[in-house]
Amino acid sequence: xxxxxxxxxxxxxxxLAAAMKLAExxxxxxxxxxxxxxxxHSVCAQGGINSCNDLTRQQGDTEWKHFxxxxxxxxxxxxxxxxxxxxxxxxKIIDLMDRLGVTFNRxxxxxxxxxxxxxTLYKRTAFAGATTGQQLLYALxxxxxxxxxxxxxxxxxxWDFLGPIVDDQGICRGCVxxxxxxxxxxxxxxxxxxxxxxxxxxxxxxxxxxxxxTGSAASRCYQxxxxxxxxxxxxxxxxxVPGADKLRLMSESARGEGGRVWVPRTPHDPRxxxxxxxxxxxxxxxxxxxxxxxxxxxxxxTREIFDICVNEGLSVDKDRQCVYLDLTHIxxxxxxxxxxxxxxxxxxxxxxxxxxxxxxxxxxVHYFMGGLWCDYQKSADGGLVVGSPKNQVTNIPNLYxxxxxxYQYHGGNRLGAxxxxxxxxxxxxxxxxxxxxxxxSQGAAADLPASLFAQAKKQHQERHNQLLxxxxxxxxxxxxxxxxxxxxxxxxxxxxxxxxxxAYETVSALQERARNCSLSDTGSWTNQNVxxxxxxxxxxxxxxxxxxxxxxxxxxxxxxxxxxFGMPALASTDDAARHQEAQEWxxxxxxxNQKFLKSTIATYxxxxxxxxxxxxxxSLIPPRPRLYGLVGAEVIxxxxxxxxxxKDSKSGNGAGxxxxxxxAATP
Amino acid sequence: xxxxxxxxxxxxxxxxGGHAPPDSFEVRVLRQxxxxxxxxxxxxxxxxxxxxxxxSVLQQIxxxxxxxxxxxxxxxxxxxxCLEEVCGACTMLINGRVRxxxxxxVDNLLAEHPGEIELSPMSKFPVVRDLMVDRGRLFRALxxxxxxxxxxxxxxxxxxxxxxxxxxxxxxxxxxxxSCGCCLDACPQYLKVELTREEGESEADFEARKxxxxxxxxxxxxxxxxxxLFNMNPTGKMQAGERLDAMMEEGGLMVCGNAQNCVAVCxxxxxxxxSIARAGRATTVRMxxxxxxK
Ligand SMILES: Cc1cc2nc3c(=O)[nH]c(=O)nc-3n(C[C@H](O)[C@H](O)[C@H](O)COP(=O)(O)OP(=O)(O)OC[C@H]3O[C@@H](n4cnc5c(N)ncnc54)[C@H](O)[C@@H]3O)c2cc1C
Ligand code: SF4
Ligand code: SF4
Ligand code: FES
Numbered sequence: 017x018x019x020x021x022x023x024x025x026x027x028x029x030x031x032l033a034a035a036m037k038l039a040e041x042x043x044x045x046x047x048x049x050x051x052x053x054x055x056x057h058s059v060c061a062q063g064g065i066n067s068c069n070d071l072t073r074q075q076g077d078t079e080w081k082h083f084x085x086x087x088x089x090x091x092x093x094x095x096x097x098x099x100x101x102x103x104x105x106x107x108k109i110i111d112l113m114d115r116l117g118v119t120f121n122r123x124x125x126x127x128x129x130x131x132x133x134x135x136t137l138y139k140r141t142a143f144a145g146a147t148t149g150q151q152l153l154y155a156l157x158x159x160x161x162x163x164x165x166x167x168x169x170x171x172x173x174x175w176d177f178l179g180p181i182v183d184d185q186g187i188c189r190g191c192v193x194x195x196x197x198x199x200x201x202x203x204x205x206x207x208x209x210x211x212x213x214x215x216x217x218x219x220x221x222x223x224x225x226x227x228x229x230t231g232s233a234a235s236r237c238y239q240x241x242x243x244x245x246x247x248x249x250x251x252x253x254x255x256x257v258p259g260a261d262k263l264r265l266m267s268e269s270a271r272g273e274g275g276r277v278w279v280p281r282t283p284h285d286p287r288x289x290x291x292x293x294x295x296x297x298x299x300x301x302x303x304x305x306x307x308x309x310x311x312x313x314x315x316x317x318t319r320e321i322f323d324i325c326v327n328e329g330l331s332v333d334k335d336r337q338c339v340y341l342d343l344t345h346i347x348x349x350x351x352x353x354x355x356x357x358x359x360x361x362x363x364x365x366x367x368x369x370x371x372x373x374x375x376x377x378x379x380x381v382h383y384f385m386g387g388l389w390c391d392y393q394k395s396a397d398g399g400l401v402v403g404s405p406k407n408q409v410t411n412i413p414n415l416y417x418x419x420x421x422x423y424q425y426h427g428g429n430r431l432g433a434x435x436x437x438x439x440x441x442x443x444x445x446x447x448x449x450x451x452x453x454x455x456x457s458q459g460a461a462a463d464l465p466a467s468l469f470a471q472a473k474k475q476h477q478e479r480h481n482q483l484l485x486x487x488x489x490x491x492x493x494x495x496x497x498x499x500x501x502x503x504x505x506x507x508x509x510x511x512x513x514x515x516x517x518x519a520y521e522t523v524s525a526l527q528e529r530a531r532n533c534s535l536s537d538t539g540s541w542t543n544q545n546v547x548x549x550x551x552x553x554x555x556x557x558x559x560x561x562x563x564x565x566x567x568x569x570x571x572x573x574x575x576x577x578x579x580x581f582g583m584p585a586l587a588s589t590d591d592a593a594r595h596q597e598a599q600e601w602x603x604x605x606x607x608x609n610q611k612f613l614k615s616t617i618a619t620y621x622x623x624x625x626x627x628x629x630x631x632x633x634x635s636l637i638p639p640r641p642r643l644y645g646l647v648g649a650e651v652i653x654x655x656x657x658x659x660x661x662x663k664d665s666k667s668g669n670g671a672g673x674x675x676x677x678x679x680a681a682t683p
Numbered sequence: 684x685x686x687x688x689x690x691x692x693x694x695x696x697x698x699x700g701g702h703a704p705p706d707s708f709e710v711r712v713l714r715q716x717x718x719x720x721x722x723x724x725x726x727x728x729x730x731x732x733x734x735x736x737x738x739s740v741l742q743q744i745x746x747x748x749x750x751x752x753x754x755x756x757x758x759x760x761x762x763x764x765c766l767e768e769v770c771g772a773c774t775m776l777i778n779g780r781v782r783x784x785x786x787x788x789v790d791n792l793l794a795e796h797p798g799e800i801e802l803s804p805m806s807k808f809p810v811v812r813d814l815m816v817d818r819g820r821l822f823r824a825l826x827x828x829x830x831x832x833x834x835x836x837x838x839x840x841x842x843x844x845x846x847x848x849x850x851x852x853x854x855x856x857x858x859x860x861x862s863c864g865c866c867l868d869a870c871p872q873y874l875k876v877e878l879t880r881e882e883g884e885s886e887a888d889f890e891a892r893k894x895x896x897x898x899x900x901x902x903x904x905x906x907x908x909x910x911x912l913f914n915m916n917p918t919g920k921m922q923a924g925e926r927l928d929a930m931m932e933e934g935g936l937m938v939c940g941n942a943q944n945c946v947a948v949c950x951x952x953x954x955x956x957x958s959i960a961r962a963g964r965a966t967t968v969r970m971x972x973x974x975x976x977k
Contacts, residue, residue, distance in 0.1 A: 040837055052822065054862055055770040114843035117832040117916050119855040126845035145855055150769055154858060158831035165826045197811055226764045260732055260739040261785075262766040361767065366734060367788050444837070493746035536748035537757035541717045542812040544760050545745075 018462035023206035027053025030419025031212030032156035033443025039163035057226035061149025064141035067106030090427025146357035188415035203469035221500015223381035245423030246386035248565035254317035256380030263380035340374035388417035405453035418442035428574020488532025561618035586648025713803035737784035771861030844917035866945035904945035908958035
């Protein structure tokens, strides 16, 4: 019998964590990636990675609270057992990364230093300078190189995953890949396939993501029958620096250190910003949110900046949307000390010194909460059964999804510094499950009839050949640009049904055009043109799932904001009336949850996504309203607590294992 | 860090003062269709847009795929990913100097060389096609020097050893090396190794032959600096001797002629010559110890 092998698609944090863990238990791994794995998108993460730690523990923090913050931040849209397990692994994962040599910042006594991130009261975030993602990725890359040298891991870098191989019983038996240099297409038998292909920023044209984030691998699984969960949930970061090629992230810390956001009161004022007098500047966040000022939460900042440019027409530039993020009132030396690293990035790419001239920023697509649907096995204590082959498996047996391309951990909205954690966690947890899968399965995939693999290869070869021959006259790069524009306009910050419907039509028309691309390179050596065109064509099924999911979700939840279906603020000033109003608010909240506190599940069909809904396991922490910034929040909270208490006393239940009583929104 | 002349942050160039930006400019690209073939120059006219970098120039060229005379040509092939100078993919020679193309701003390049930008592939690595080269040798060097922490395993064993702030301040900059290869391209001692697969040679045999040839060549400044990094880590130290031995083999540290070109071109400003000096001292000590059979 041939030896059993596992194929991992993607060598970001998630894929590398899975690879090293599998190698450790003696399983041989093939690792396929578009880029050398050391150059994966995970290198871009700057901020840090979260876990409860010895210090926060003594301030009252627990793993349970980290779990609670994550679920609350995600607006209760995630199954709770995997999230709970992740939070409890958090401290151990950071210990492991520390042992692997990550150059985390240190305290004077030599412990790991921590900082505070959004959505929590505790300093949970470990960091390594301004390049935490890079440092974490390198530590895993080094371990994988170690196993590669020992012969346990074989890398296929500069390879494109073209799709899973699914047999007639619906079981995954391997995958097809294409060498981006020689253009050879090859079938890889595998006893388990783990997809770890990251986010899909390129569907939006430009985003904060890297060029390999095309979503093509996830889309190819979706088109092969894997369900796609919560497609409409896309995080938009409030402050990115618009560039001709990419929207580069400007860290939240710029506002944290006193940065002020403004626009000239005169639309497109051509003057040098430094010569615009104070009275002619509109500090809209400070005026609209006197209490929080420039430090309103991410989603609110995003919406306000969007509103000022799109609805009020007050963008700084005429031909492109942006506002000023101004640090020029702060001492140079102070700026250098606190923000040196990130200001250098701005200066390097914009060619302008942000210490002298206000930065120009605009929100940008940043993270995909949704992704390939996957399963888990719940343990008696509400976490996961470690070693269960169900953990992270998609609805196609033997095909797994981990990292940003799964839908499992962040629900409606992701907290800062939680993604690096979920990526490493899902990579580590998938390994023992796949090990069990291999132990229990009969025979090796490599011993299956060769026709299965030949057929799969043939199918992809035909698609490839057809594309090279195509003469429809369309230019893939221009179609991509248009796709990005439509998606960015309709399906980012503010969503309206009419716009979404129109976008769906436009995207369908663009999809037709993408089928008619003529290639400017028809060669058979390192043809990036054909690879890009394939990826482009595969963006459409996902784009349609995003749009359809957004159209059908008539509510506001997490990053999905539809003002036509928002929950109103309280209007009355009279106490009793306000109380009554809060009761009605809570009634409405509950009715809405019955309808929409469900994962969106998209199933691929050639004519467009079929959308169904899946109940969510909220057995550990009962859902509660997420009220940040709403007028009347205190009254609603009060009323909500009373109602919960009444319910609990009726049913004789506590509110949850350890979450009892913590109903208040995090201030 | 001391200042480096290569680090052309735009503070040097005046913005909005004096010259109006051009409507368009010319880009000369040194192309090569596949390994072993002759290279040729191709000229493209690119429409000027504000805040362009070399990546957006190449994107425009790919989208139009016509040369300066309007002739249809295949899009230029190049490598990139992060577009924020942290993945190391996009290295090439720009106006003759090795650097990252994502952080090469058109305004600055045109200020240096009005009207024209010249792009060519790295000179020390085999060209795959156009501006894309095969940097497998660079990663092979990391295998050779065992650039990793040899932990027992990935089970939970508690935290790693405590480390001082000053150690972190020394190791962090070294661990920012993104394997871009600029330091290698600029190094006079790093010579190109290019092999072609022979008739009937299996893929595995070809890989093995390449590895052997790479191992004979100079490992390069980046790998030396990684040895220093891992030998500073409290756990990594336990294997310090093995890493130093690898550096004393053929193609090791002694090949370095101390020309210091490497440090001048490193986009991450890694103190490579400091690392080389440290490694030099450590290998000397190691050698002496070995003589005395320790
Ligand atoms: C600018 C920025 C800053 C961020 N900062 C933080 C932060 O501070 N903290 C935090 O927690 N999170 C942060 N995030 C989010 C986090 O970085 C990502 O979610 C995470 O790195 C994703 O890791 P991954 O392993 O899932 O995928 P990636 O790192 O994206 O890797 C995907 C892999 O899949 C491969 N691949 C893709 N498609 C194919 C295909 N068709 N064929 C073959 N291989 C393929 C790629 O080559 C790559 O190896 C940030 C994100 C961005 C954009
Ligand atoms: S100092 Fe050594 S490694 Fe650096 S460029 Fe000179 S010869 Fe090369
Ligand atoms: S040392 Fe510097 S120049 Fe050399 S590979 Fe690393 S980052 Fe690049
Ligand atoms: S594209 Fe990553 S360094 Fe330039």
